[in-house]
Amino acid sequence: MSACAGVFAVSCIREQATGAETLQRESQLNQFLAEVERRALRIAEIGIRDRDEAMDLVQDAMIKLVRNYAARPQAEWAPLFYRILQNGVRDWHRRRKVRNHIMVWFGRGSSNDDDDYDFVAQAPDPAGRSPDEELQIDEAMQQLEIAVRALPTRQREAFMLRTFEGFDVAGTAVAMGCSTGSVKTHYSRAVHALRDKLGEHWQ
Amino acid sequence: MNEPRDKERLTGVAAADARFAEQAKEQFDGSVDRLDAAALSRLNRARHAALDELRQPSFVGQWVRWMPATGIAAAVLITVMVMRGPRDIELIVEPVAVTDFELLLDNESLEMLEDLEFYSWLDAADLDTYGNVG
Numbered sequence: 001m002s003a004c005a006g007v008f009a010v011s012c013i014r015e016q017a018t019g020a021e022t023l024q025r026e027s028q029l030n031q032f033l034a035e036v037e038r039r040a041l042r043i044a045e046i047g048i049r050d051r052d053e054a055m056d057l058v059q060d061a062m063i064k065l066v067r068n069y070a071a072r073p074q075a076e077w078a079p080l081f082y083r084i085l086q087n088g089v090r091d092w093h094r095r096r097k098v099r100n101h102i103m104v105w106f107g108r109g110s111s112n113d114d115d116d117y118d119f120v121a122q123a124p125d126p127a128g129r130s131p132d133e134e135l136q137i138d139e140a141m142q143q144l145e146i147a148v149r150a151l152p153t154r155q156r157e158a159f160m161l162r163t164f165e166g167f168d169v170a171g172t173a174v175a176m177g178c179s180t181g182s183v184k185t186h187y188s189r190a191v192h193a194l195r196d197k198l199g200e201h202w203q
Numbered sequence: 204m205n206e207p208r209d210k211e212r213l214t215g216v217a218a219a220d221a222r223f224a225e226q227a228k229e230q231f232d233g234s235v236d237r238l239d240a241a242a243l244s245r246l247n248r249a250r251h252a253a254l255d256e257l258r259q260p261s262f263v264g265q266w267v268r269w270m271p272a273t274g275i276a277a278a279v280l281i282t283v284m285v286m287r288g289p290r291d292i293e294l295i296v297e298p299v300a301v302t303d304f305e306l307l308l309d310n311e312s313l314e315m316l317e318d319l320e321f322y323s324w325l326d327a328a329d330l331d332t333y334g335n336v337g
Contacts, residue, residue, distance in 0.1 A: 022258075033254075037249070041242065055245055058249060062253035065253070066257055067256045140230055144230055163227050166228075194227070195223050
């Protein structure tokens, strides 16, 4: 009987400790997600040019991070979160490409799509922004968005993660799932392509 | 010979790249600040929906929580089965099997079955003669 009571007491203490840890972890996760959510939404939106879809991708990334990586060290959350988000953006493009192929097969879509998402850059804006909001967006940012969207996928990811999110090379490599050397190459090419496209006087 | 000039040019390119990245970051941050209230509200709801995942124990978590109790119960059950199981089987199964076997092999029982009509007449006659004496 005393052994059973001992096991029960240990179980209760462990339960209390786990509850406190969960609360602390929840607070840390809440703070982390609140810090990254707005930039993540804009990054996803630039990637797929659709705010509603971008919102869904951000929410999926949040849920997957909490469900699968909440126990990981806090320093790993940001690269993991953006890795999940970038995978979501890539999957979104893949699904869209398949859908476009099917539409072309049935003679209801455009057949001009190539392998590098140019159809997204050329598509009309379905972002769902209000006219007022559209007016608010700076012309320079619009030019930048169009230019970033036209970059090859890996260059776009490297540029957005390094420039917009402020990751270092190592963090970007984790988020992209590639080597630091590849990150440097993609980023350098992206910056040069954007500078060439936007010109020296872009601001 | 041209090394200093190349280095200067490379440094100039790197500086221009850095300046461009800084300007792009400023533009991006401005667009983040201009997100409307509806988007911010949806982000807030999405965040809380994600955090709800922490409060829902996973299947694995539930299994881990109940594992000690399940283990103890299983150990007790196995112990009881090992200690009592075979004896119970001997007690129940063996006598029945032996009785059936004896019935099949017993010649007297077969003869009794053949003269069943005679024995029932004998019982009836005893009852008529001596009454119901048990």
